[in-house]
Amino acid sequence: RKFVTKLGESYPNDLLADKEVTCRVEVQEIKRRHLPPVDNDLARDLGFADLNELREKTKENYAAHMEEEAQRDVARQLMDQVIAANPVDPPESLIEARLDHSMQRAAEDLDRQGVDPRHSVDWAAYRAENEPHAKRAVTEEILFDAIVNVEGIEIEDAEVIAEIEKHQEGQPEGTAASVAQRMRQDGSFDGLRRAMLRRRALDLVKSHATIETVEAGPESTTENDS
Numbered sequence: 001r002k003f004v005t006k007l008g009e010s011y012p013n014d015l016l017a018d019k020e021v022t023c024r025v026e027v028q029e030i031k032r033r034h035l036p037p038v039d040n041d042l043a044r045d046l047g048f049a050d051l052n053e054l055r056e057k058t059k060e061n062y063a064a065h066m067e068e069e070a071q072r073d074v075a076r077q078l079m080d081q082v083i084a085a086n087p088v089d090p091p092e093s094l095i096e097a098r099l100d101h102s103m104q105r106a107a108e109d110l111d112r113q114g115v116d117p118r119h120s121v122d123w124a125a126y127r128a129e130n131e132p133h134a135k136r137a138v139t140e141e142i143l144f145d146a147i148v149n150v151e152g153i154e155i156e157d158a159e160v161i162a163e164i165e166k167h168q169e170g171q172p173e174g175t176a177a178s179v180a181q182r183m184r185q186d187g188s189f190d191g192l193r194r195a196m197l198r199r200r201a202l203d204l205v206k207s208h209a210t211i212e213t214v215e216a217g218p219e220s221t222t223e224n225d226s
Contacts, residue, residue, distance in 0.1 A: 001025055013113075014130070015106050015121055078205050079140055086146075090138040098134040099127055144198040151204060155196045160189060163196060 002024050011017040036042050043054040103126065107117035147153070161180050168176040183189035 001027075013106070013109055014102070015110065015126060074206070074211060075202055078202070078209055079143075082143055082205060083139055086143060088139045088142050090135060090142055094138045095131065095134050098138055099130060102130055102134065103127065141198070144201045147201040147204060148197045151201070153197055153200050153204070155193050155200070160193050160196065163192060 002022060004020055004022050006020045007016050007018065009018045036045075038051065040050045043049070043051045046054060048054040048057065103123060106121075106126070110117040110120060161176070164180050164183070165176040168179060180189065183192065
């Protein structure tokens with residue numbers, strides 16, 4: 001059976017996000033899902049002491065997710081204002097490099113899925129569609145780097161290693177050190193440092209902004225003035 005559907009904007013593959021796609025499916029078997037009762041036994045199976053602990057952890061995870069969403073929205077609004085106050089005409093070469101990198105990653109993603117990227121995507125259309133996003137990203141990088149330089153923000157090697165260790169929690173001892181060594185060799189260690197510098201620059205912008213938090217509602221927004 002074939003059917004046409006539209007994928008959401010948040011679909012993980014940028015090439016397919018917010019696009020109509022034709023799907024072909026073949027039913028091989030039909031199963032009925034039996035959900036277990038939500039009780040203490042289920043909680044213990046999931047590694048919790050009881051149902052109350054499971055519920056509390058679920059609430060914590062949801063609250064953390066919503067906080068991350070709110071922080072991303074605040075960052076976007078702040079950068080909107082920073083860009084408006086500091087117009088930048090980013091070099092075309094940087095925009096093109098960003099697009100090349102995006103296309104390379106998209107092609108590799110398709111290849112991993114068994115899709116031939118040479119014949120499955122209109123790359124010219126992809127490039128045109130993503131050019132505004134690439135320009136925005138490059139503009140933000142230029143402004144962040146300017147803030148870092150003007151304010152003299154620095155990130156020491158130890159801080160980068162601590163960040164790596166944070167993401168390697170629960171892994172065997174020595175894993176973070178080997179990851180850091182590999183990252184130094186392939187250049188991603190300095191890439192992580194740059195990302196941390198830009199986050200610190202954003203934190204500095206936030207510290208000088210007046211951020212108003214409004215009660216959540218159907219039309220609520222977070223407003224800020226830099």
